[in-house]
Amino acid sequence: MTVDVLVLGGGPAGTWAALRAAAAGASVALADKGFCGSSGATAAAGTGIWYVRPDPELRERAMASREALGGYLADRDWMARVLDETYARVDELAEVGRYPFPVDRAGRPVRTGVQGPEYMRRQRIRVQRAEVRVLDHAPAIELLTDADGSAAGARLQRLATGELIDVPSRAVVLATGGCAFLSKTLGCNVNTGDGALMAVEAGAELSGMEFSNAYAIAPEFTSVTKTAYYSFATFYQANGEILAGASGKSRSPIARALASGPVYCTLDRADAEQRRAMRLGQPNFFLTFDRLGIDPFTDRFPITLLLEGTVRGTGGVRVAGADCSTSVPGLYVAGDVATRELICGGFTGGGSHNAAWAMSSGSWAGAGAAEYARLQGDSVDDRQRFGAGGVGLRPTGRPDAELRPADLVAVVQREVLPYDKNYLRHGDRLRPALATLHDAWRQARTSLTLTQADPSKVRSAAAMIAHARWMYTAALARTESRGMARREEFPDIDPAQHHRLITGGLDEVWTAPEPVFLAESRLVPA
Structure with missing residues (x-):
């Protein structure tokens, strides 16, 4: 049986894609490498969301805050679209998904973050209620394409039995996440870059792959990477001296020091109210500390840096259309498998921007794939399909x-x-x-x-x-x-290189510049 839309990946981007495709009347199947709702980076911890009220001044400030950090490679139109879509989807999560957002002292809802386990639990329930066929523990092995090179489904592996099965479809949404290279960073060992490989094998390109060296600070004895908390930290060398220049955002001094010995830190710059808020916001951050009898606010503990690659970097499959289509007909991308340069430029969006991008790109990709499938009609169901994979x-x-x-x-x-x-x-x-x-x-x-x-x-x-x-x-x-x-x-920054880099190829890898248009007032100063 051919489904209209096959979604590969069961994290936030994949579930939003499935929901939007189903809402458009498409028949949808969703396949996840793990268990949809509990695998992946979001399901493992809390995350912020780039949720900004539709106030012009607030929106302007939100967009401007990342432009210089990202080397002026972001796109204002995409940033505005993501802010609009995220605002609507978060409100939907509260009202339809009944997510229990906290309230402030004035009784107003605070919707700038979610607890990942509860968020993804509710997303799974919503997907199932939308009559999406969920295939857990079924990683995609390769895409299927037709004689014209259009996406036409995927070959999956059933982990329980080892068998390979084909799921034909009229359109495919890749929402398989980025690549963290099995570095053991929290929730990311399912993120091995499979989707990007499949996309390039089918003929897609990548963008921003040089922005893939995101490293997160983590205690040496755990894989929990909640780097925002290290803005309250003081870092120390092995001899007890403060490590000059090191901070939660400036990690080069930490990397250099780790090359020759241990580095320690204490979250001693957080006041009592901040400490309470931190424990409430990320309770799993403190579990190992409590078990080991370490008070991270007063005791020094050893840290390391864990590679998050394109999970927290901004590189990924190049987005060719407003509906998150790619250059391959019938293939759409959402979440961390897609480039996030459009809203972050060349600097990580951390959790908040990535969470907003997952909601927004997932919604657009799902709707776009459903419309593409509708236009194909039943005539494509009997087309011959070929495995696109190589290595x-x-x-x-x-x-x-x-x-x-x-x-x-x-x-x-x-x-x-x-x-x-x-x-x-x-x-x-x-x-x-x-x-x-x-x-x-x-x-x-x-x-x-x-x-x-x-x-x-x-x-x-x-x-x-x-x-x-x-x-x-x-x-x-x-x-x-x-x-x-x-x-x-x-x-130094080179004004002559104010462009995005498109990358592609398998046996022979290539790069090419892609111009970035910015209004004159926002050009990078020479």
């Missing part, structure tokens, strides 16, 4: 029984996790790292097959290699420091 599925050479996905993942992690390669970037370190990654890709392309391991693990390994190559190719192409993409040998 790990259709090797170009002789399969190597000794080549394991875990070994390839280890190669990728050696090149992308170290701070001196991916965070403190320099061409002299990026070039040899990229050469190693190219070698790993060629090896996987030639000899990796599904018979060597679990299909989803094979494809996740391939996706991580692909992401690392796209990231470093784009990073080398941007010979300046703009947004998160900082180069030690090019420390």
Whole structure:
């Protein structure tokens, strides 16, 4: 049976896409790598939301606050659209989804954040009530396309049985999240970049892949990454001296210090009221501290930096239309798998902007996919479908029984996790790292097959290699420091490089500039 819309991914973006597609009258199936409602970064913790009342002054301030940080690569029209859509969707979550938002002392609702577990629990219930067919524990292995190259469904793996099944559809929404390279950052080990690989295999492009080096501060003994709390921190070197220049936002001094020894911190700048609010807002942040008998507000504890990659970076699949369509007919993107440059430019939106983007892009993609499916009609249901996947599925050479996905993942992690390669970037370190990654890709392309391991693990390994190559190719192409993409040998912003970078390709990776139009008053100063 062919469904109108197949949504891949069951986080916020995927569930909003499914809801909007179903509301438009489409038949919808949603497949999640884990369990829709409990897997992914949002379901693991609380998050802020870029929710701003429709007051012109407040909206202006909200948009202006990120423009310089992002290297003036954001788009005002998209920012305004996201603010409008997010405001409507959050109110819908409160009124239709009955999410229990808190109220302030005057009794007014406070809708600038949600508790992830409760938010996603309610989203799952809403999706099921909308008669969306939910396929849990069913990661997508590859997209299906027709003879014209249009998206036509996906091949999934049923983890319970290992079988591969085809789900034909008239349109596909990718909402599979970003890529955190199995760094163990909270809730992100399902985010291995599979969706972006599938999109590029089908013919899509990427944008902003140089803005993929987001690292979050975390206690050394846990994977909880709630970096906003470190704005209240004092950081210390191993000898007890304060680490100069380090802060929740300025992490370069932390990365440099960690290269030679431990770094400690204390959240001692929070007052009593702030401490109460922090415990209420992110209770899971404090669980491990309490179990270990550590008071993070008075005691020093060791910290580390965990790579969040394109989960908190802004790079992803390039958005070609206002409905979050891509350059592949019938393929739509939403959430972290899509570029967030449109609203954040080259600097992370953290949780709040990403949460707003997930709601908005998910809603647009779902509605767009439903309309595309309606226009296709029943005539496309009997079209021939082909698997679009390559590496790990259709090797170009002789399969190597000794080549394991875990070994390839280890190669990728050696090149992308170290701070001196991916965070403190320099061409002299990026070039040899990229050469190693190219070698790993060629090896996987030639000899990796599904018979060597679990299909989803094979494809996740391939996706991580692909992401690392796209990231470093784009990073080398941007010979300046703009947004998160900082180069030690090019420390300044270059007005001549005021453009977005489009990236694509599999066996051969390429980049090309894409001009950014800004009103004259907002041009980057020379």
